[in-house]
Amino acid sequence: MVKEEEKEAMRKKIALIVVVLILITLSVLGNRYFNRPSDTNSYSGTIEANEIPIQPELGGRIVELSVREGQVIKAGDIIAKLDDSQAKLTLATAKSQQVQAQAKLDDLLGGARAEEIRRLSYLVEQANANLSSLALNIKFEENNLANDQKLLGSGGISKQVVDAQQNKLDTLKAQYESAQANVNAAQASLDQAQAGNIQPTIQAQKAAVDITAQSVKAAELTLSKLIIKSPTSGQVLYRHVELGQVVNSGTTLVTMLDPNDLWIKIYVPEAKLSQVKVGGTGLIAVDSYPGKTFKGQILYVSNQAEFTPKNVQTKEERTTTVYAVKLSITEGKDQLKAGMPADVTLQ
Known part of the structure; x- marks a missing residue:
């Protein structure tokens, strides 16, 4: 009987100890979670860096x-x-055209060479000789046509023979007109060569040289972009x-990360938004460097709320509205890395 009473007393003592421990634990937790200062300016976020697409x-x-x-x-x-095989062919063609255009301009600026004048003079002589020969043939065939017409009148030949002779004469006259045009063209080329190239012709060739130069530049630019x-x-x-x-x-093709443009985004309740100004500073702490902070500068404050309840009725509910705040990390870029969790204390 005594032993049973001792066991019961021991159970009550253990229960009391458990209750005391529970109360102590609740007290600690209460102080830690329910009695924190509500005026803290510390916020959490993740360090990020700008991603650059290479296209x-x-x-x-x-x-x-x-x-x-x-x-x-x-x-x-x-x-x-x-x-770049096609681009190289295009560039080679453009350079060849540029060389040809420049050579022609140099020739125009230097005047006609003596051999060119001799060549044109020879062409004029040949054209005149051909014209003279055609003139003699025309005179001969005109006489033949006159004789045939007399014979036709006396019934010595048929009309078909006369018509054939007329067609032959007409063909020679057409050839004579063409030969005369050739003489005129050859003489004009000789006159221009002897007088020197006129300014409009030179200006037109200069423009052609400029065009080919631009074509070369365009081809080189295309090649560089490859x-x-x-x-x-x-x-x-x-x-x-x-x-x-x-x-x-x-x-x-690839996406790059710019390590020199580190930033962090935090969310500040509406009730404390008046304490946040663009250009303001914040201290950034990460677990990798305990006891050390890095400076950051506020770049912008969002003008739109996030995580807002559908119906905001009371002042207490309005405090749940938060605004995004972005800070640029201004120091410690060689130590901080994108993806690191961080705490930001606004100053």
């Missing part, structure tokens, strides 16, 4: 892909090359294409 202006087949995911590259490093370079230093986050793939203009 070609022109399409084509990828013949070289120089980067891999995770690789750190510098501004100006080659990321990829597209097939080499895709990094616009800034950073880290390759994703590679979206593979070697040999045919891509269109504007296709994202």
